[in-house]
Amino acid sequence: MPTARARRLWTVALATAVASAAFAPSASAAPAASATGACAPLDDSIYQTVKPKNGASLLTNWTTEVLSAVLLGFTDDEGELFTASRSNEDGLVGVHRMYDKSANDFLFTAKSGEVSSFVDEGYEDQGVRFYVLPEADDCAVPVYRYAKGDKHRMAVSSSDRSALADDGWSSQGVSFYAAGDAGDPAPTEPTPTPEPDGSAFSFAVIPDSQMEVVSPTDPRMKNRTTWLAKQPGLAFVDHTGDVVNWDTDDHGQMKVAKAAMDVLHDADIPYSLSIGNHDTEATGVGGSARDPKNTYKLQRDTSTFNSFFDAADYGDVGGAYEAGKIDNTYSLYTAGGLKWMVLNLEFCARPGVVTWAKQVVASHPDYNVIVSTHSYLNGGGDIDSSNQGYGDTSGQKLFDQLVSQYPNIKMVFSGHVGYAEKARVDTGKNGNKIYSFLTTMHDAKTNPVRMLKVDPTNDSLSTYIYAPYTNQTWGEYSQTISGLDFVR
Template identity: 60%
Template sequence: MVKPSNGASLTTPWAGEATKAAAAGFTDNQGVSFKASTEPGPGLVAVKRMYRSLPQDYIFTRSTTELVSAAKLFGYRDQGTTFYVSKVKADCLQPVERFRKGTRHRLAAGAADRSALLAAGWKYENVAFYAAPAGTTSAPPPTTPAPPPPTPAKPPVTSPVSNGAFSFAVVPDTQNEVLVSGDPRLTNRNQWLVKQKNLAFVAQTGDLVNWDTPDHRQMAAAKRSMDVLEDAGVPYTVSVGNHDTMATGVGGSARDPKNTYRLQRDTTTLNSYFKASDFGSVAGAYESGKVDNVFTTHTAGGLKWMVLSLEFCPRPGVVAWAKKVVAAHPDHNVLISTHSYQNGGGGIDGSNQGYGDTSGQQLFDQLVSQYPNIKMVFSGHVGLAQRARVDTGRNGNKIYSFLTTMHDPVTNPVRMFDVDPANGTVKTRIYAPLTGTTWGTYSQTLTGVQFVR
């Protein structure tokens, strides 16, 4: 139901509320948008309704993070659970998308609704949830819920790509993409990624945000954007950068120079917004309940893969844990994602940046070079980007390292990898989906890559 006088809209499953809304000016009754359940059930998630009187606006969300931030930052009031839907795609369901125009929000179910809102100047936000189309005769059937993050002792969750060539993505520092409200770059990149065929996983190499503020605005924006991947069922990880911790203050400088080392390990805000279950495919963590150091497992191209995500200049205990994880998975091709590893010139960095622990060189000596199944290392933090650096491990294996930082002020670069295990090739390129920009200098094809089979 839409209020013609101000463009406000209301979606409700209750006929009594619809009658009251009509009396209050919501006279444009647009009919049934989608079918949902008014009762909880297996595979269904609750959608809460938030309301703010000025301007008259309703927000529908299944995100606890957004629920808290909308109330705290913008004065929305939680009106409770409205209905239950699916958070994952299914053939019998359609996406219900959320749009925004100024300070008002609206749901769109179906291509016609979407086209009408876009034509009227509404901006796309995200897929809010999945529900049965209006023409169906029943509420959406229960779907299998996303599994909770398994412990190392449990069988690993695998990504859906299993055979043939596949791709994965490495997202560089995105800290400048969350500074201004409404910046589309981080969301746009993730929307583009979920449309790529045979995309197995995504690794973000740190500095997801620039600095934390009392209202956690940047982290909330980053979480909303990364939810695009989660909603589409694309596994991802975020490696902790120095800007994602309390070590970095307003403007990107040191928050408290005398306590930088201690503050570097304070990731309270990051862990209040992100959980291992958000990432998908998490098979273990260094610290229970924290995403600072985790590993995910996947099956793609007929091979087993592991993405080992390590904190900025990791603590000795983290390195020891990582060694045990890699040694326990000799049949996995291991990819390490960490914020600081190479220097701006492409060499392995011998510094711990003055406020970390293990330097890139120490990480190479103690971990990267020691195991034949470690295949690639991804990092950011400094410089712009480099073509692949190739090192030889103690077992004679080749290790390919990629520095991608960019800090582009206009668009949204992502480094894509196309892997063909059968032919032993890896193609990589840096591309920005917002503007269609390609950095040809960093495009290359690696041949003769030896994978663990």
């Protein structure tokens, strides 16, 4: 019988082994299900064991470690969650295991930016533990991360995700994509049934809604989406950012906005969001800068926003720049017999985002592309040449590097500045016309939305701004554009 001191030393040693041991194959490991295509290298079983005291989980491909983790309280062995690769192969990314000793919490991420952020929060980076796919694939399943207080948990199946949500866990979105057959199928590029050639349709653009969510009893944002859900022929709804004004401890504004956008989801109307500066940690209580000296860094902290909004709820998402984040996504749909893409880009996009966006547009030459980003035109109707201290790419740089370069980019929508409505037309390098619209009403009393009707038969576009809460129309902002050259 070992002494108490010996047992304590053994427990400490075992805890250290669980926290830092390199994963090794186990003779008792169950054979992984065979995978094909991009998932072919993902043949190593990844097990999840849970600590029932707080619900936190540990992922490992070493069954011996599952047994060792019992001494740390991780006693509920849930078996294989998915399969991954033990070695780095082309097209795969490494999943880091992060450990917070004080909270006895493990979390897993394939995003380099998150690794450094969690290190700053006190987590130890224990290195790459296995390799997975960074983007969706037909063969893959999305692996979601959930948070509750200072604890984290991973889930794949819809039943597990629903159970976590019911138990108060908040989704942090898709962390990465792995192989397996126990979870929901990974999202793929949608192939909606085309409408008859030439049939007219409409889409809507919601401007800055930040003034509508400050009070939990303000009905305006939900009034707008309820009205939109009843509009015939509505193919898509986009939001150009500043969905909320600032985040609070109870995330009240996020909840109001989420309830409003859920109306569209429930009505099976696809939508997407562009993240504005007020939707990030850059903006503090009252709407001013949270920390003026760190605005650039805080602008990229969108973790809270992403815990409320998930690309899986959008309806037609074809891909994202970062797995599990809605900061930069593209959605695909058909309407009027034409293929359409809505490309949502973060505020003052990072150079890597612009490079990704170029690849997305170039790989979809048969789609009519609509770019949505929070800041593009300024209050005077010019393409903005300033990033205003928030980020990397100004509107002018975005035009030079992306918008002007591809003949299938047809429109750009933005908000952000003042009380302004502007429209302009520019010519791309291929001689194509690009129509840009600024809509920023910042209205304290009503809820404007820009409605657009596309008529492919006449190659025309008509637009107006309407507020369903007060039945108000701004006639001076209505216009019709003819001679559009749609991609067919």
